[in-house]
Amino acid sequence: MSGPRPSRGALSEVRLWFAPDRLRAEGRTPDYRFSLANERTFLAWLRTAMALVGGGFAVDQFLTDTTRPLRIALALVLLAGGALCALRAINHWIRCERAMRRGEDLPSSRFPVVLGLAVGVVALGMVLVVAFGWGV
């Protein structure tokens, strides 16, 4: 989901999470400003993940008029989306960091489009539930 590269590279990327020395062994250290910009992007994605997780809890706690299955389903979709977003945040951060060290192009990603569409669908569902009373 996070790029055109097949899953062959996914496992080695996960290993990079826990091996800072292996990341430093790649290529040359980029300008510190680029690394800091990458870090802020990572943090912005992490905040997005936290907002989704918080939204999931808010659905369960405050949409008390809806039926239980619908409420649980909406909450779980948001929580799972948040968890996925957090995992993707660190994966994308490490891929960008590695690409910068190697002097390669930054990885492209379909994730923002997928997340945007998913959030749109969930928001539409919420409007139907809250404003029009579907599933109440």
Add this chain to the structure above:
Amino acid sequence: MCERVPEGNARHRSGTRDPGLQPERTRLAWRRTTLTCAVAASLAGRQTLSSGTGPLPLLGLALVVLAWLAFLGAAHRRIRTMDAPRPPALSPRAAVVAVACVLAMTLFGAATLR
């Protein structure tokens, strides 16, 4: 970066100047992420108490608070390294800790969905 900044802010303690204020922006990014984490932790904590105040919900609440404290600690350590003219890149370990805190909060809260 065309906006003018006061001399005191633009100049770093050691005397070198980063016109883009990159370390400061990154420091503030960690701060607001910690704040967002506090909001998510509050909702997760409220979630764990939704099934009463028995030993299990209280344990869930304690774990959520612990996850937030771990995030706060990671953010604080990172912010301290920002106090340099050319801060080193974020270590993967700190990134893993930050993500693990979010995942832990999600799990502890999700276990107590009503």
